[in-house]
Amino acid sequence: MTRSRSKSIPDHEIIIVGGGICGAAVAYGLAARGCRVTLIDAPTRTNMASRANVGLIWCQSKFLHLPDYARWGFHSARLFPELTRELQKISGIEIPVHYRGGIIACLGEGEYDTRREYIENLGQVLDSYPGGMISRGELEKKLPHIKFGKEVSGAAWCEEDGIIEPLALLRAFKVAFSKLGGTFIETVAYEVQPRNGGFLVITEQGPLNCERVVLAAGLANRRLARFALPELPVYADKGQVLLVERMPYVMPIPVLGVSQTFGGTVIIGFRHEFSGHDTGIVPEDVATEGIWATRVWPELGKKRLIRAWSGLRVMPEDKQAIYSTLPGHPRAFLLNTHSAVTLAAAHARYLPDFIVGAGLPDVAASMTLKRFGYDCQL
Known part of the structure; x- marks a missing residue:
C-alpha cells in the first residue's frame, strides 16, 4: 500500500x-x-x-417508516456475492462470509406476535418481503446444534441477510x-x-x-x-458488547444480538445508548445483555467471558x-x-x-x- x-x-x-x-x-x-x-x-x-x-449484512425488520432505505439495504445485500468475488480476485484476500439468511429470536408469544405484525406491515409497504416468522421447530432445524432456551417461541427469518468478517x-x-x-x-x-x-x-x-x-x-x-x-x-450511538470464549462453530446463520464469529467466539450486544462520546462500560447494562443472551442460548452461561467493550456508531438524526x-x-x-x-x-x-x-x-x-x-x- x-x-x-x-x-x-x-x-x-x-x-x-x-x-x-x-x-x-x-x-x-x-x-x-x-x-x-x-x-x-x-x-x-x-x-x-x-x-x-x-459484520452483519442485515436487512430484516428494518425501517418500516423509511421504505426506500429498506429497499436500499436489500438491494445492497443482493450485490454482495458479486462484490466479494471481485474483491477476493483483485486483493488476493479471502473474505469469510455466509449468505444463509438471518434470525431474530423471540422470547415468548407476545414478542413473537409483535415481530410478526411488524414484518407483515413491512411486507405490505415493500410489496414483497423475503422472509417471515418461523416456529421454534423450524428454528431448531435451521440451527440444529444450538439448544435454545425454553422461552424461545420462534423467530423472525430473512433469507437475504448474512454475515461477513468486517x-x-x-x-x-x-x-x-x-x-x-x-x-x-x-x-x-x-x-x-x-x-x-x-x-x-x-x-x-x-x-x-x-x-x-x-x-x-x-x-x-x-x-x-x-x-x-x-x-x-449526526450523533454518537453507543453500543456495549460482550465477547464469550471460543466454542465449536455452530452458527452459520447469525442471530441478532448473539452472533458467533468465524473464529468461534460469540459477540453479545444489542444496546443503543445516547450519551455523547462516553465510551465507558456500564456493568449493569452489559449484564442485562448477558442475561438476555443466556435466555436465548443457555449454553453461554457455562462459558467464560473474555472481555467487554463499547463502541460509538454513527447515527444520522x-x-x-x-x-x-x-x-x-x-x-x-x-x-x-x-x-x-x-x-x-x-x-x-x-x-x-x-x-x-x-x-x-x-x-x-x-x-x-x-x-x-x-x-x-x-
Whole structure:
C-alpha cells in the first residue's frame, strides 16, 4: 500500500477523508473506474467501528417508516456475492462470509406476535418481503446444534441477510484499492478549507490540495464539514458488547444480538445508548445483555467471558443514511451511515458515480441534506 509523507502541497483529483468500511468501499469503487483517488485515514491500532462490528449484512425488520432505505439495504445485500468475488480476485484476500439468511429470536408469544405484525406491515409497504416468522421447530432445524432456551417461541427469518468478517472486508477493500492505483495516506485530517474552486485538506503531515473532497470520517465529519455546515445532524450511538470464549462453530446463520464469529467466539450486544462520546462500560447494562443472551442460548452461561467493550456508531438524526453535497460546495461530498457493512456493496457500486457528477440512484435520491432543510446542489 503506497504511503506518502510529503510536506509539499500536491494536487489530487479526489481525496476521501476516512478509511473505514464506508470510505474504503467508495475509494475502491472510484479507483475501479480509473479515478485518481487518495484515501486518508488516521493511524490507529484499531479499525474504529469495524472492531466493534459483528459484520452483519442485515436487512430484516428494518425501517418500516423509511421504505426506500429498506429497499436500499436489500438491494445492497443482493450485490454482495458479486462484490466479494471481485474483491477476493483483485486483493488476493479471502473474505469469510455466509449468505444463509438471518434470525431474530423471540422470547415468548407476545414478542413473537409483535415481530410478526411488524414484518407483515413491512411486507405490505415493500410489496414483497423475503422472509417471515418461523416456529421454534423450524428454528431448531435451521440451527440444529444450538439448544435454545425454553422461552424461545420462534423467530423472525430473512433469507437475504448474512454475515461477513468486517476486518477482512475492510482489508480487502484497501488492498484492492491500492492495486488499482489508489494512494493511501496514513495521517490525521484536522480541517477542510475551500480553495480556488477546490479544497485544502489540512493534515498532520501537511496540507493536501484536491479538486473534490469526500467526507467519510464518521463522527469526525461534524468537525470536518464546519466550513459549510455549522451543525451536522449526526450523533454518537453507543453500543456495549460482550465477547464469550471460543466454542465449536455452530452458527452459520447469525442471530441478532448473539452472533458467533468465524473464529468461534460469540459477540453479545444489542444496546443503543445516547450519551455523547462516553465510551465507558456500564456493568449493569452489559449484564442485562448477558442475561438476555443466556435466555436465548443457555449454553453461554457455562462459558467464560473474555472481555467487554463499547463502541460509538454513527447515527444520522433520522437514522437514514446521508449522501449529499455540502451547501454551497457541489464538489464536497458527505457520507454518513450507521449501516456501513450492509450498504458496502451499494456504496462501492453507486456512490462513485455520484461523486464524479451523476445523480444518486432513485431509491437513494431523497437521502441528502435537503431533508434537513439545507440547500444542496446535486
